[in-house]
Structure formats: C-alpha cells, structure tokens
Amino acid sequence: MRLYGKDGLKARLDGIAAMGRLPHAILLSGHAGCGKKSLARYIAQLFLCGNNACGQCAACRNIEHDGHPDVIFVKALLGGKYSMEPLRGVLRDTVIKPNNGDLKIYVFEDADTMTPQHQNALLKLIEEPAEHLRFIFTCVNTSLILETILSRVTEFEVPDTGVNACAQCLSDSGVDAQRARELSEMFAGNISECRAVLDGGDEMKLIETAQNIAAAIGRHDKFGTASALTEQQGRDDFARTIEYLTRIIRDALALRCGGEAEFFGRNEAQSIAAGFSEEEILGMLDAAFELAENEIYNLNLALTTAYFTSKVFGG
Ligand SMILES: [Zn+2]
Secondary structure (H helix, E strand, C coil), X not given: CCCCCCHHHHHHHHHHHHCCCCCCEEEEECCXXXXXXXXXXXXXXXXXXXXXXXXXXXXXXXXXXXXXXXXXXXXXXXXXXXXXXXXXXXXXXXXXXXXXXXXXXXXXXXXXXXXXXXXXXXXXXXXCCCCCEEEEEEECCHHHCCHHHHCCCEEEECCCCCHHHHHHXXXXXXXXXXXXXXXXXXXXXXXXXXXXXXXXXXXXXXXXHHHHHHHHHHCCCHHHHHHHHCCCCCHHHHHHHHHHHHXXXXXXXXXXXXXXXXXXXXXXXXXXXXXXXXXXXXXXXXXXXXXXXXXXXXXXXXXXXXXXXXXXXXX
C-alpha cells in the first residue's frame, strides 16, 4: 500500500515489524486528514500479511479495501459514532477467535471522540490482552485520551502529508495533475479535504464565501463583511464557513509575523495582513474562534454578524 508523505514513519514501522516487535496497542496521533486511517490499515497488514505487508496477498488486499473479517473498524461498525451499549457488544466479541489467521485487530478511530466511560470500558481489554488481540487507536487530540490508556499504548505521531505528496496521491488516483496540485495547495496537502471537494458537495461554495468575508474585512468594509456572513444557509454551512475563514485569518497572522500563508485565500490573507495590526488580527481570530465554538451562533444570524463585525471593526 502506498502511504503518501510517510516514508520515515513507514520505514520505522517496517523495522519494528521485521524484529517482530510491533506493540499490541498502538496510538496514531496527527492532524485531521493526515492519513491515520491508511496507516492503521498498513499496520494491520504488517500484523496479518506474514510477508512484510506485501500488498499482493489476499490478507493485504482485503485489508486495503476494509474487507478483512479480522480487522474491525469499531467506529464504522457502530454507525460512525461511539455509544456505550453497542460498544460493549463489540468488546464482548473480542473473545471470539480470529476467522483467518492468528490475530484480530480492533481499530478505534477518532478515539478522542470517545467519552471517558467508553475509554474506561476498553481499559481491561488493553491491560490484559488476549493472545489474539491487537489494538490501533487514532486521534487528533491526545489530551482527550485517558492517562490510563496512554500509559498502555505506544504512540506514533503521524506527519502531515505535505503539498507535493498530496498532489501526487490525487493524481495517482486519476485527478488531473494540475487540478491535483491546485487542490493540494488550497488545503495545505490535506488529502481528506481535497477529496471532500472532489466528491462534490458545497465545500467550494463555502470556501468562496469565506474568501468573500475575508476580502471584505481586508477592504475594511463592515457592511460587506456583514452581508457576506449572512449569505449562509443553515448552521452546518455557517460553522464550516467560519472554520475556513479562521484559516485565512490565521494565514494573515502568519504573513504579518513574517511567515507564509498555507491555505486558499492567500490574496485575502495578504490584504488583511497589510491593513490590520497583529493585535487586531489576533482579535479577529478570537472572534472567529468564538463563532466556531458555537458560543454565539445559537443566537440568530443577525446578532452573530453584529457581534463579529463589532469585534473586527470596533464599535
Ligand atoms: Zn500481504
């Protein structure tokens, strides 16, 4: 399996596996969309292939397509969300021996979305694992994982894919090379986000709205900012748009501090950086975070907009 932008980590895991020392419980931490799930599949192959994750054998191919009966993606199995009773059911099934080989691998994706109770329910299993069990956790935020779990897993930090490797990955999967490069640059090499755009949906429209808001801020156009903000329909779209806006503002801050812009909206970031002080941009970022964190937008949109523009422009 090709892992894009992960050569160093892959070599490390290969080395550990070759010595027969893959830990029985592994935590993969890294940014959202950096490729943790692909890596979990690869580690499952290292466990089950018997030939260094050859990619050719039935086990490897089944794992690559999430069709191996002994590699269980728990969150997906539970319908995309952890909840207590179904989780207990899955944990009870761990006593059942593997179908094909010697091992059964449980992947707990987004383990940082499990409550402390969910995590506690796993604890015994990881502490005293049966011979045939292996565990792989993935998470963005390690601080949401219980200390008792952390002390029993071996953590590997998964690096970001990077713009070049991401573009390569997209073009290998059939996306036009120039489009692949464009998208990869827009999303700072985040494969998942590029795919979200390619899969259709409204992402591009939301990004455009975020750019419009940022452009209006850059022009010191309070009215334009307010009207771009109220273009939104629905809370989810609003939240996504604000998330994208946040990235542009973050890029503006980076530019202001002598760094580089990472995401779409470089021009807009440039004009904000040129027209506002570092402190003002920090204030904007705060205001955007507040919106994104849902503190404000339980109010109606007009109030939210008024709040944001007053924070950005004063008054
Ligand atoms: Zn294989």
